Amino acid sequence: MVGPEIERLMQLLSRLPGLGPRSARRVALHLVEKRETLLLPLAKALSAVGDSVKTCSVCGNFDSVDPCSICADPRRDQTILCVVEGVGSLWAMERASVFSGRYHVLGGLLSALDGIGPDDLGLGRLRARLDGSIREVVVATPATVEGQTTAHYIADFLADCGITVSGLAHGVPVGGELDYLDDGTIGAALRARRSF
Amino acid sequence: MVGPEIERLMQLLSRLPGLGPRSARRVALHLVEKRETLLLPLAKALSAVGDSVKTCSVCGNFDSVDPCSICADPRRDQTILCVVEGVGSLWAMERASVFSGRYHVLGGLLSALDGIGPDDLGLGRLRARLDGSIREVVVATPATVEGQTTAHYIADFLADCGITVSGLAHGVPVGGELDYLDDGTIGAALRARRSF
Incomplete structure (x- = not known):
C-alpha cells in the first residue's frame, strides 16, 4: 500500500535500536514529508560515514583517520x-x-x-x-x-x-539518592568509604 | 571527538520524531557498528525513496507513481x-x-x-x-x-x-475500558447509542 521503496525504508528503520514497527513508520513518514531538508541530507550523511569512517587499527575506535585522532x-x-x-x-x-x-x-x-x-x-x-x-x-x-x-x-x-x-571505583552515582540505589551499590560504597 | 561525519549523522538523527540526542547517539553507534548490513542499505533505501517517491497530484498521497496507486x-x-x-x-x-x-x-x-x-x-x-x-x-x-x-x-x-x-463516529474504541475513557468520549458514545 505504501510502495516498495517506503516499505523497505520502514523495514530497515525498524531494525534501529529503540525503534519498533510503529515508530519506524512514523519516522519514515516524517522523512518522506521532509524530503529536501531531512531525507536527502540523512542519506548523504550515512554515505559519508560509510565511506570515511573506519576502525582504528591501534585501539578499535571509529574515526575517519587511522590511527584515530x-x-x-x-x-x-x-x-x-x-x-x-x-x-x-x-x-x-x-x-x-x-x-x-x-x-x-x-x-x-x-x-x-x-x-x-x-x-x-x-x-x-x-x-x-x-x-x-x-x-x-x-x-x-x-x-x-x-x-x-x-x-x-x-x-x-x-x-x-x-x-x-x-x-573504576564502585559507589553512589553523583546526584544519586540512596533510596533508589540497590543493596550491592550501597554495600560497595560503604566498604570503599573514605575519611573527609 | 567522534569526527565530523559521525557528528553530522547524530545531529540529523536527533531531528527524527521520537529520537533525542541520546538515542540519536545510540542509533549512530549502532549504524557505524553495522556498516555493511544496516548503514549502507539504509543510505540506499533513503536515496531510493528520495529519487522515486512523489506526492500524488490528485489526492496528495506519497507513492512512486503519479497519480498514486x-x-x-x-x-x-x-x-x-x-x-x-x-x-x-x-x-x-x-x-x-x-x-x-x-x-x-x-x-x-x-x-x-x-x-x-x-x-x-x-x-x-x-x-x-x-x-x-x-x-x-x-x-x-x-x-x-x-x-x-x-x-x-x-x-x-x-x-x-x-x-x-x-x-467518523465518536464512541468507545474497540477493546476500550470505560474506566480509562475521558468524559467527552463516554458522553458522545451515550448520545450516539444504538439499539441491539
Missing part, C-alpha cells in the same frame, strides 16, 4: 591505557573529559551465554601494546557480572607484565 | 472520497482495510495558533474534484478541537455541492 594525539598521556567494552563506552569516557590517556576497545565482554571466550576478545592485541612506555591499564568495563568477570580476567592476564592494572 | 486503481469506489489530515491518517485507514474509496489529503488542519487558515488547506482543489461522479465525502480528520473545527468548516464549505458530507 585519539591515538595520534601526542598531547594524550602515552603511559596509561583505558580498556573499554565498546566504542559507546569510549565516547562516554570522552564526554566526561576526565581521562587523558589512550584507549583499547575490546569489542565485547566474556560471556558463557553468548559463547564469547578470552580468545574472541583479542587480548593478545592488548598485550602487544604494552611496550615499555605504558605504566597503567584502567579496566573500565561495565559494573555488570560479565563486565566484572572480564575485568578480573584481564587483571589476571596482565598480572605478569609488571604494570598496574586498576578498575 | 490508489487513485489509479479502477477497482476502488469512485463515488466516495475520504478527507484526511495527512498521509499518516491515509496509511492508518488503509491498514484498517475498511474503506474502498479514494482519498484527499489536506496536508494540515485549521489552526489559529499556527496561523493556518482555510486558504492554506487548498479546499478549492477538493471542490474541483467533486465532479458529478462523487456522491459522498467522509471527513476523517482527528477527533481533536482542530480536527473537528476543520471537519465542520469543510462540511459548510461543501454544503452547496449537493453531496453527502459525513464524519
Whole structure:
C-alpha cells in the first residue's frame, strides 16, 4: 500500500535500536514529508560515514583517520591505557573529559551465554601494546557480572607484565539518592568509604 | 571527538520524531557498528525513496507513481472520497482495510495558533474534484478541537455541492475500558447509542 521503496525504508528503520514497527513508520513518514531538508541530507550523511569512517587499527575506535585522532594525539598521556567494552563506552569516557590517556576497545565482554571466550576478545592485541612506555591499564568495563568477570580476567592476564592494572571505583552515582540505589551499590560504597 | 561525519549523522538523527540526542547517539553507534548490513542499505533505501517517491497530484498521497496507486486503481469506489489530515491518517485507514474509496489529503488542519487558515488547506482543489461522479465525502480528520473545527468548516464549505458530507463516529474504541475513557468520549458514545 505504501510502495516498495517506503516499505523497505520502514523495514530497515525498524531494525534501529529503540525503534519498533510503529515508530519506524512514523519516522519514515516524517522523512518522506521532509524530503529536501531531512531525507536527502540523512542519506548523504550515512554515505559519508560509510565511506570515511573506519576502525582504528591501534585501539578499535571509529574515526575517519587511522590511527584515530585519539591515538595520534601526542598531547594524550602515552603511559596509561583505558580498556573499554565498546566504542559507546569510549565516547562516554570522552564526554566526561576526565581521562587523558589512550584507549583499547575490546569489542565485547566474556560471556558463557553468548559463547564469547578470552580468545574472541583479542587480548593478545592488548598485550602487544604494552611496550615499555605504558605504566597503567584502567579496566573500565561495565559494573555488570560479565563486565566484572572480564575485568578480573584481564587483571589476571596482565598480572605478569609488571604494570598496574586498576578498575573504576564502585559507589553512589553523583546526584544519586540512596533510596533508589540497590543493596550491592550501597554495600560497595560503604566498604570503599573514605575519611573527609 | 567522534569526527565530523559521525557528528553530522547524530545531529540529523536527533531531528527524527521520537529520537533525542541520546538515542540519536545510540542509533549512530549502532549504524557505524553495522556498516555493511544496516548503514549502507539504509543510505540506499533513503536515496531510493528520495529519487522515486512523489506526492500524488490528485489526492496528495506519497507513492512512486503519479497519480498514486490508489487513485489509479479502477477497482476502488469512485463515488466516495475520504478527507484526511495527512498521509499518516491515509496509511492508518488503509491498514484498517475498511474503506474502498479514494482519498484527499489536506496536508494540515485549521489552526489559529499556527496561523493556518482555510486558504492554506487548498479546499478549492477538493471542490474541483467533486465532479458529478462523487456522491459522498467522509471527513476523517482527528477527533481533536482542530480536527473537528476543520471537519465542520469543510462540511459548510461543501454544503452547496449537493453531496453527502459525513464524519467518523465518536464512541468507545474497540477493546476500550470505560474506566480509562475521558468524559467527552463516554458522553458522545451515550448520545450516539444504538439499539441491539
